[in-house]
Amino acid sequence: MNPSSQEQKWQRRKEDRPAEIMAAGLEVFSERGFAAARLEDVAEVAGVSKATIYLYFESKADLFAAIVREIATPRFDEIEKLLDSYEGSSAELLNFVIGKLKDLTATTPLPSLAKIILSEASNFPEIRDFYRDNVVERGFRNIGRIVERGIARGEFRPCNVNAAVQAIAFPILLNTIARNTFGELPQLDPDGFFTAHAEFVMRGLAADREA
Template sequence: MPAPATDQKFQRRKEERPSEIMAAGLKIFAEKGFAATKLEEVAEAAGVSKATIYLYFDSKTDLFTAIARDIATPRLDGIEKLLDAYEGSSADLLDFVMAKLKDITTGTALPSLAKIILAESANFPEIREFYRDHIILRGAANLSRVIERGIERGEFRNCNVNAAVQEIIFPILMNTLARNIFGELPLFGPDGFFTAHAEFVARGLAADKEA
């Protein structure tokens, strides 16, 4: 016998609560930072009680890391699946990964969370370590795979892979932070930046200096 419509509606509502709490938490974290955010405010914004938050998240730190994981994990999973199956050129693969990095830094709220970590990591090392281990280092490992693949296939010049990864990531981080701190000024426009940055990276890695 099917469940009554009211019971089904309640079940759907219950299943949606974690995402609703995370959406409310993201908004308040972005506005106030980590230290100043109170779970009472998140509960009010989500339309639930503070006790309800604890049904799904153990602490404010757990909520913050769940938000970061929810944004980053599907995108990083997608990159890794492509790396496992891709058969084309390493240059095209690198272009794809760079485009995904642009998507992450312009089309998601991760930059706002990164700014919070930059400002408050000294007092809250647990959020810094989560972001480092589950997002920054995972993304760096993906880039390392692309570069190592290109070197092995003779498509990229032999280089210090760890240094090359930093040279790719750090300008992206600085552009992202600049846009979050100073606003969407033409000087920091992501379209022009990513186009130029991808060209610099491609030329720097190319086995043929004239590529």
């Protein structure tokens, strides 16, 4: 009549809990956004009670920020390492980075995170400030470095670097966010888009030929 009295109800897993909760949070936040995500769902996916989340994270916003940091940091580290050591042409470098971005948008949940931040950041200042300082600034700096390098080497024409960064990155970002929001509309089809976009960017940046 009491077959389970011997079974363990739970285990202590101090080391693994944070990562598991963050993985669960990523899943739930990606699906529903920040405000609409329920911590009870996060807990269920992570296989813990809601209260356990609060043993490891201070608040919903703190959990979200931890997730973003976890995902963004290694990507930035990687690209910064590349930028420091690269020796080829700037066009090649830019193409490589665009390809990388394409991969990231296709294989990681970055697009849904980006969407969340754009959409909900104004209501959650902690999130907005963290993201502005750690993702927006850093992203601009990195792509900006490529453009500046190209200009310095005479490969790209002198131009407004910040505008160039936006011309490069924003269509990619918004294409991904839009697909994420509306599904696979023919207008947003990524196959043609990425190559065409890279072509656009190259022509927009190219140094004028000598007369």
